[in-house]
Amino acid sequence: MGQKIQAVKGMNDLLPVAQKDFKLTADIWQAFEDAITAWARRFAYRQIRTPIVEQTGLFVRxxxxxxxVVGKEMYTFxxxxxxxxLSLRPEGTAxxxxxxxxxxxxxxxxxxxWYMGPMFRRERPQKGRYRQFHQVGVEALGFDSVDADAEVIAMCADLWQQLGIGEHLALELNCLGNRExxxxxxxxxxxxxxxxxxILDDDSRRRMHTNPLRVLDTKNPVLQDMVNAAPKLIDYLGETSQSNYTELKSLLAALxxxxxxxPRLVRGLDYYNHTVFEWTTDKLGAQATVCGGGRYDGLVEELGGKSTGCVGFAMGVERLLLLVQEYGCLKSxxxxxxxxxxxxxxxxAVAMQLSEQLRRVGLSVYQHCGxxxxxxxxxxxxxxxxRFAAIIGDDELTNNTITLKDLTGQLGQHTMPQSDAVHLLQQWKTTNGCE
Incomplete structure (x- = not known):
């Protein structure tokens, strides 16, 4: 017998049943994908699918x-x-x-x-943070006004309510202003x-000249007083940025x-400007951020297109579903x-013929084999x-009948001509709380 080969650390199999160290199942995942597809359609967003592998320069730029992300976490070869x-994509916007x-x-x-799919970062695996993880992303491209910012935030709020987790998520908001x-x-x-x-730690000293905004996002408790007293970006915003930020807050209040x-919210990626936001929870331990996004008006031009107003977000599917499983109401x-x-x-042959008839009218059938x-x-x-059992035994074959049984006991057991089975099962499903 050959030696067993295990999955790569931090990359999980998605099975029909929960695993010891990974509780999400393929069934709950599928239910989530169905909900996401319907949700995006309600807001008139169309799906885009891109390759998992891209040129490394795309993410560097x-x-x-x-x-x-680029310096430490990407899988590059x-x-x-x-x-x-080439690199495995670490996020979806680029x-x-x-x-x-x-x-x-x-x-x-x-x-x-909108898009949905796997992303890859070489991080230390922990609950809600994996080396292969999945994101749902929304991108509104070609919109300069803050009503687009308000819409994408409202999309999130709508989804949280649909999934039954609205009370466990809080919105944090900031404005990063323009480039100048x-x-x-x-x-x-x-x-x-x-x-x-x-008093800076090694990580903050490294970031001080390369990405100083990220120092403001440090979780080091020793640095909190120093960070709280740091110059605040909002004090450097011009009249237009201040006005747009005020309008966004007004729209959110109206909704x-x-x-x-x-004021310390900066996000971890360089392309953000003006609006940035995160949805956080206190129910997942250290992994507080479930969804984050903002405006990135310069990114299309950076990638070779014309200057374009853009705003969007991405949510971590694993973290979100952990929250839904514990507190939400997603039906699988x-x-x-x-x-x-x-x-x-x-x-x-009789069973297979009946199975086909039932499936054609929308019923899910498990046909026993053996x-x-x-x-x-x-x-x-x-x-x-x-919910229901359909039985074809010797007596049913002899009499051209079938026995139907409600396995919950509510509707009992009935034997009838085979020609009546499809209609009755449809009726049972529709009228007894199955839909």
């Missing part, structure tokens, strides 16, 4: 060479044929905008797009950090979306409607979670 540097620019999707006007305003603040922040360099202003349709069992010569006794099959029917 968009995310920022000095960010932790050389293509053996042409020595091109790939989405690369595709938009490459295929000139903005030629005929703005685009509202951020540059002025950055210069003042670097001077301030240099004055306090003696009854509560928020907390967090894993169990079949009907468990069809049979026994006796000629029963297989030669077990009806008693053993009934035990499996009970264990399957099916």
């Amino acid at each position: 968009s995310i920022g060479e000095e960010t932790d 050389s293509d053996s044929n042409d020595a091109l540097s 790939s989405c905008l690369r595709a938009v620019v490459e295929h000139n999707l903005l030629y005929n006007g703005p685009q509202k797009l 305003e951020r540059a002025a603040h950055r210069a003042a922040l670097v001077v301030y950090l240099q004055q306090n360099e003696a 009854d979306i509560e928020y907390t202003e967090n 349709e894993a169990a079949p409607d009907v468990y069809l069992m049979r026994q006796g010569n000629g029963s297989t 030669t077990q006794s009806l008693k053993a099959q009934m035990k499996k029917a009970d264990a399957s979670g099916a």
Whole structure:
């Protein structure tokens, strides 16, 4: 017997049943994907799918060479044929905008797009943080006004309510201003950090000159007082940035979306400007951020397109589903409607014909395979979670009938002509709380 090969650390199999150290199942995942597809359609966003592998330069240019994502966390390798540097995508916005620019999707006007898929970062695996993780992202491209910012935030709030987790998520909001305003603040922040360099940790000293805004996001408790007293970006915002930020807050108030202003919220990627936001929870331990995003007006131009107003967000599917499983109300349709069992010569063909008829009218059917006794099959029917059992035994074959049983006991057991079975099962499902 060969030695077992295990999955790569931090990359999880998604199984029909929960694992010891990974509780999410394929059934709950599928239910979430169905909910996301319907949710995006309600807001008139269209799906885009991009490759998992991109040229490394895409992420260096968009995310920022000095960010932790590019500098420490990406899976990067050389293509053996042409020595091109390739990377597994660590996030979805850059790939989405690369595709938009490459295929000139903005030629005929703005685009509202969404995507869902795996991302990769070489981080220390822990609950809610994995090396292969999944994101749902929304990108509103070609929109300069803050009503687009308000819409994408409202989309999040709508989804949280749909999933039954709205009360466990809080919105944090900030404004980063434009490039010139951020540059002025950055210069003042670097001077301030240099004055306090003696108390900075190694990570903050490294970031002080390369990405000083990220120092404000440090979780080191020793640095909190120093960070709280640092120059605040909002004090460097011009009249237009201040006005847009005020309008956004007014729109959120009109939508009854509560928020907390967090002047230290900067996000971890270089491409953000003006609006930034995060949805956080206190129910997942250290992994507080479930969803984050903001405006990135310069990214399309950075990737070779024309200057374009853009705003979007991405949510971590694993973290979100952990929250939904514990506190939410996402219904998984894993169990079949009907468990069809049979026994006796000629029963297989009859059972398969009936299964096809039931599936054609929208019923989910688990057809038993094998030669077990009806008693053993009934035990499996009970264990399957099916609502109804359909039985074709020797007596049913002789009389051209079928026996239907409600496994909850509410509707009892009935034997009838086979031609009546499809209609009755449809009626049972529709009128007895199954839909």
